[in-house]
Every structure is written in structure tokens, then in C-alpha cells.
Amino acid sequence: xxxxxxxxxRAAGGEIVGxxxxxxxxxxxxxxxxxxxxxxxxxxxxxxxDELAEVVEDDVIFRRMKAxxxxxxxxxxxxxxxADTASTARESVFAQPxxxxxxxxxxxxxxxxLELAATIHWLAFVEKVGNWKAELVRRKGIKTKEGRxxxxxxxxxxxxxxxx
Amino acid sequence: MIKDTSSPIGSILSRAxxxxxxxxxxxxxxxxxxxxxxxxSSSFDADRLDYVERDRYMTGVGAGAIDCExxxxxxxxxxxxxxxxxxxxxDAAYRHSFCLLYKAREAAEDFLLARYRLYTNVYLHxxxxxxxxxxxxxxxxxxxxxxxxxxxxxxxGDHPLMKFxxxxxxxxxxxxxxxxxxxxxxxxRFAVAGRGATQEIAQRLLARRRxxxxxxxxxxxxxxxxxxxxxxxxxxxxxxxxxxxxxxxVAKLSLYGEIGGDDSRAQKRLMIQLPDGKxxxxxxxxxxxxxxxxxxxxxxRYYFLNESDYTRxxxxxxxxxxx
Numbered sequence: 001x002x003x004x005x006x007x008x009x010r011a012a013g014g015e016i017v018g019x020x021x022x023x024x025x026x027x028x029x030x031x032x033x034x035x036x037x038x039x040x041x042x043x044x045x046x047x048x049x050d051e052l053a054e055v056v057e058d059d060v061i062f063r064r065m066k067a068x069x070x071x072x073x074x075x076x077x078x079x080x081x082x083a084d085t086a087s088t089a090r091e092s093v094f095a096q097p098x099x100x101x102x103x104x105x106x107x108x109x110x111x112x113x114l115e116l117a118a119t120i121h122w123l124a125f126v127e128k129v130g131n132w133k134a135e136l137v138r139r140k141g142i143k144t145k146e147g148r149x150x151x152x153x154x155x156x157x158x159x160x161x162x163x164x
Numbered sequence: 165m166i167k168d169t170s171s172p173i174g175s176i177l178s179r180a181x182x183x184x185x186x187x188x189x190x191x192x193x194x195x196x197x198x199x200x201x202x203x204x205s206s207s208f209d210a211d212r213l214d215y216v217e218r219d220r221y222m223t224g225v226g227a228g229a230i231d232c233e234x235x236x237x238x239x240x241x242x243x244x245x246x247x248x249x250x251x252x253x254x255d256a257a258y259r260h261s262f263c264l265l266y267k268a269r270e271a272a273e274d275f276l277l278a279r280y281r282l283y284t285n286v287y288l289h290x291x292x293x294x295x296x297x298x299x300x301x302x303x304x305x306x307x308x309x310x311x312x313x314x315x316x317x318x319x320x321g322d323h324p325l326m327k328f329x330x331x332x333x334x335x336x337x338x339x340x341x342x343x344x345x346x347x348x349x350x351x352x353r354f355a356v357a358g359r360g361a362t363q364e365i366a367q368r369l370l371a372r373r374r375x376x377x378x379x380x381x382x383x384x385x386x387x388x389x390x391x392x393x394x395x396x397x398x399x400x401x402x403x404x405x406x407x408x409x410x411x412x413x414v415a416k417l418s419l420y421g422e423i424g425g426d427d428s429r430a431q432k433r434l435m436i437q438l439p440d441g442k443x444x445x446x447x448x449x450x451x452x453x454x455x456x457x458x459x460x461x462x463x464x465r466y467y468f469l470n471e472s473d474y475t476r477x478x479x480x481x482x483x484x485x486x487x
Contacts, residue, residue, distance in 0.1 A: 058392055111251050139195070
């Protein structure tokens with residue numbers, strides 16, 4: 001049994017922007033103790049779940065939530081997942097104060113910071129890479145610059161899942 | 165293999181004045197660091213330019229000619245945002261990569277479409293994928309046997325395949341031993357002296373006898389709800405046989421190629437440089453002749469070793485159609 005993704009979208013304010021953001025949010029929620037029911041493997045944007053992607057597609061096809069197509073200013077397309085916040089079904093797990101605070105913190109981070117945070121956690125705890133900082137820079141390069149790595153670590157500390 | 169000091173690749177690179185480790189790092193990097201990375205992995209990398217023409221020629225596929233010379237004439241280098249799409253540039257991460265001038269836009273559309281057609285007609289063809297499923301299943305059976313520490317009829321314990329799938333056996337040395345002759349030799353032995361599924365699969369591979377294929381999208385074109393219903397029923401009905409006699413194959417394709425994760429890699433987006441120097445993603449032009457790059461085409465097939473299982477699956481399709 002996996003979490004109800006439309007409920008997550010509602011709890012996150014009714015909108016989650018981008019597939020990368022959604023995937024990394026669910027991964028991080030899983031790590032802070034939400035039994036998401038999804039298994040993750042490593043892809044080029046970090047931890048990723050095929051099962052989650054499939055459930056999201058089902059939710060869109062059966063109109064449990066919407067997927068809107070938008071474009072960045074340079075025309076690059078992305079998807080926004082939307083769920084009606086008026087509905088209140090099955091949201092109990094996300095209504096807990098700790099979960100709510102976690103969702104807020106993740107929604108205030110950029111998709112790149114979420115990608116880095118999820119990847120740091122994956123490297124340190126799943127792949128158990130000793131020097132995860134060096135490995136992070138090797139894999140993510142420019143994305144770790146301009147304070148983004150520090151923001152990702154701060155987010156993990158907020159979520160109480162930061163590596164030592 | 166580039167880093168391996170016993171490999172000839174490293175010494176060839178060294179003789180050419182290139183540091184092998186730098187090449188390995190370039191190939192391994194997930195995020196582009198410089199323009200050279202674009203040669204290895206970008207919307208317009210050397211590999212793509214090569215295989216789009218070569219595979220089309222070698223497979224005899226009619227669709228998908230490209231104007232390589234015109235494309236090469238119009239390649240430029242620009243700073244491209246490699247961050248995940250969604251933040252609308254608020255946390256952009258720029259790196260040098262390739263783009264194409266506006267006057268090559270149509271040739272670029274043809275290039276993307278040519279790749280797309282190669283995927284639909286060749287790489288994701290149901291027969292190609294069916295045989296890939298058989299090979300994968302055979303390897304899985306070997307790995308499971310090694311994991312259980314059980315002998316496998318038809319293959320000696322010191323066979324390169326057994327060594328590769330043994331604990332800590334995924335070494336470069338063991339990998340290099342797995343050439344075509346070794347693998348085909350093992351398939352021949354399984355066909356003669358194997359048992360159960362290993363023998364069945366090996367015999368199919370040797371006789372080019374493809375597994376029965378049920379294509380979910382072709383069963384219900386343009387009807388995603390019915391596709392999902394079929395998928396669920398097949399999943400429930402063949403839960404016990406999955407990866408044994410029944411194999412599920414799923415792939416997603418966008419204009420930028422096969423999607424293996426959250427999204428197409430940022431560096432694979434094809435950007436067009438406008439006369440004022442600004443960049444625009446190729447599918448963002450109102451008069452474009454290609455589909456949106458965010459459109460995803462799903463390929464989902466079930467392959468069956470037994471005809472009786474296949475017949476049951478076909479009956480499910482008919483039941484969902486209401487026949």
C-alpha cells in the first residue's frame with residue numbers, strides 16, 4: 001500500500017511543480033518516516049521510483065489530480081501537478097505538524113536543492129559512500145555551487161536526516 | 165575500462181596525449197562541466213550523429229534522413245541551463261553546451277524526428293525488446309542459481325558467466341571475458357543440456373523463436389483508462405509467473421529519446437539560438453512541425469513463453485473490450 005499522491009499534493013498547498021520535485025519530496029518523506037510504499041533506485045537526477053511515476057500517471061489518467069504543462073521562459077517544458085485543496089480525503093499522515101513542516105521546507109527549496117538533498121542522503125546512507133561530499137561534487141558538478149550544497153544540507157538537517 | 169591500466173584503451177589515449185582518467189570522468193559525469201561533455205552527452209553529441217545515420221542504413225529503415233552537413237554548419241556553443249525544469253530559472257545552473265542557429269531549425273526537427281523514429285521502429289520494436297527480455301531472463305536465471313549456490317545444468321561452475329554473477333564477480337576482468345562467442349556458447353549448451361526455463365529460453369534464442377507479445381497500447385490505442393485496466397488485470401492474473409514464464413517490458417519515449425528517470429536529461433534538450441542570441445527550446449515555436457518534447461509515449465508489453473498464457477491474456481483484452 002503506497003501513499004495517496006493527490007493527498008500529498010493537497011497537503012503541499014495544492015501544487016507540486018515538476019517531476020523532479022515530486023520524486024525527491026516523496027523520497028525525503030520516506031526517509032523521515034512516512035511509509036510511502038515506494039522503492040527507489042538511482043537515476044541521473046538522484047533517487048527515483050518507477051512505481052511512484054506509474055502511480056502518478058494512474059492518478060492523472062483517472063482524474064484524481066491534474067497535470068498541467070507549462071514552459072520555462074526559455075521554452076523548456078515541465079509539468080505541474082495540481083489537486084483540489086477543498087477535498088480532505090486521506091490526508092492524516094501529512095497533517096501531522098512534523099510532516100507539515102517538512103513539506104513546507106521542501107516546497108521552499110528549489111528543485112536543484114531537493115535533487116542535491118536526496119542525492120546526499122542516497123550517497124551517505126544507501127550507497128554508504130565514505131566521502132559523499134566529493135562524490136556529490138563529482139556527480140552533480142555545477143549544481144553544487146552557489147550555496148546550493150549548503151542549502152541541501154540545511155534542508156536535511158531541518159528534516160533531521162543529515163549525514164554526520 | 166578506460167581507467168583499467170591493463171586495457172589498451174588507456175594506453176591509446178595516453179599515446180595521443182590525452183589523460184585516460186579525464187576521459188573517464190567526462191563519460192561518468194552526470195552534469196555537464198564544459199563543452200567537451202557536450203560532445204559525449206548532449207542533444208547533439210557525437211554518438212547520436214553517428215548512430216542516427218548508421219543504424220538507419222544498417223537496419224534498412226526508410227524513415228529518418230538527416231542533413232548532417234547543414235546541422236554541423238550551424239552548431240554553436242552557448243550557456244545552457246542544466247537545472248531541472250520547474251523553477252523557471254530561479255535557481256539556474258549554466259554550463260557551455262551545443263545549440264543550433266535558427267536557420268537550422270527545420271534540420272534540427274528532422275534530426276529529433278529521425279531519432280524518434282529509430283526508437284519506435286528499431287530500438288523499441290516489439291521483436292527486438294522480446295529477445296532482449298529472453299536474454300535478460302536467461303541472465304537472471306544464471307544469477308539466481310549462482311546466488312543459491314546451486315549447480316546449473318549445462319554450465320560449469322568456472323564458466324565466465326557463472327564467475328561474473330558470483331559474489332563480487334562484477335569485475336572488469338570478468339566482464340571482458342563475456343564476448344559474443346562465450347555468451348552464444350553458453351546458450352548452445354543450455355539448449356542441449358539445460359533444464360526447464362533455461363533450456364526453453366536458449367532454444368527459442370537459437371531458433372529465433374520470439375515470445376508471444378501482447379502490446380497494451382496497441383490493444384487499446386488512445387484509451388489510457390482501458391490500457392490501465394488491462395495492465396492491472398494482467399498484473400493480477402500473472403503475478404506468480406512474472407519473470408518466469410511471463411515478462412513485462414515498459415519503456416517511455418519522448419522526442420529527446422528514451423526516458424530513464426524523472427525527465428529527459430537537461431543537457432539533452434535541443435535549444436535554438438535566435439538572432440538576438442537568446443535561446444529557445446525547439447518545441448516552443450508556434451509553427452513547429454514536431455510534437456511537444458514533454459509528450460511521453462508509453463510502450464508496455466507482456467511477453468509469454470507459453471501459448472496458453474498468451475491466449476488467456478488475449479481473452480482479457482476481449483473481455484475489457486466487452487466482446
